[in-house]
Amino acid sequence: MKVTVRWKEKMQFEASNDANNAFAYIDISDPALEGEGKGQSPKQMFLQALAGCTGMDVIHILKKMRQPMPSEFWMEVNGQTTATDPKVFTRVSLSYFINGDVDAEKLLRAISMSQNTYCSIGAMIKKICPLSYEVYLNGIKIFSSS
Numbered sequence: 001m002k003v004t005v006r007w008k009e010k011m012q013f014e015a016s017n018d019a020n021n022a023f024a025y026i027d028i029s030d031p032a033l034e035g036e037g038k039g040q041s042p043k044q045m046f047l048q049a050l051a052g053c054t055g056m057d058v059i060h061i062l063k064k065m066r067q068p069m070p071s072e073f074w075m076e077v078n079g080q081t082t083a084t085d086p087k088v089f090t091r092v093s094l095s096y097f098i099n100g101d102v103d104a105e106k107l108l109r110a111i112s113m114s115q116n117t118y119c120s121i122g123a124m125i126k127k128i129c130p131l132s133y134e135v136y137l138n139g140i141k142i143f144s145s146s
Contacts, residue, residue, distance in 0.1 A: 037056065038055040043079060043089075051075040057114035062102065065110065071100035073130075092125050093146070094133040104142050111135055111143075132138040 003016040005026065011034050013026040025039025040048065055075055062069065076095045081087040096111060115122055115133060125131045132146040 012036070012038060012046060019052045029101045031078050032080070035110060041053045042086075047077040047079050047092070050092070050119070050121045051077050054096075054111070054114045056093070058096070058107075061110035061113055061118075062106070065106050067103060067106050067110075068101045070098045070102055073098050073100075077096065089129045090126070091129055092131045094131065098135070098137050099139070102137065107137060108143055109120040111136065115145075 002008030002019075003015060003032050004014045005013050006028050007013050008025075015024045015026055017023065024045065026042060026045065027037060027039035030039030055073065059069070059073070074097050076097070078093045079089045080091040081089055098107060111133070115131075122131060132144075134141060134145065137144040
């Protein structure tokens with residue numbers, strides 16, 4: 001696995017993968033550092049990687065369980081950081097939002113398998129700070145790890 005990050009201008013970088021697919025602009029929103037906020041910050045990309053990793057796991061596991069696919073599925077990730085440099089994460093919380101005719105017990109099992117076995121990004125985060133999560137099915141909170 002290989003990615004390339006190429007400087008474009010000011011604080012803007014373009015990221016691509018080993019298949020040469022350009023996928024994201026990296027930037028910061030701090031004008032004092034010449035950032036323009038035209039892309040994702042590295043920390044935002046890190047949190048998005050967590051959501052993408054666990055989200056793919058959950059869909060894959062639900063398919064293997066022969067569950068109907070959700071009509072909607074999204075995640076929100078919040079990261080708290082230290083106030084001083086380097087501003088590292090001190091806590092990460094993840095919320096799963098699923099709408100549709102998915103069995104709650106099987107959904108929780110799929111998420112648990114992702115959280116505890118398959119999601120490598122989550123495993124890395126757990127080595128640096130606490131990671132909690134909650135699950136909403138059709139607008140109702142059905143689980144909270146905190």
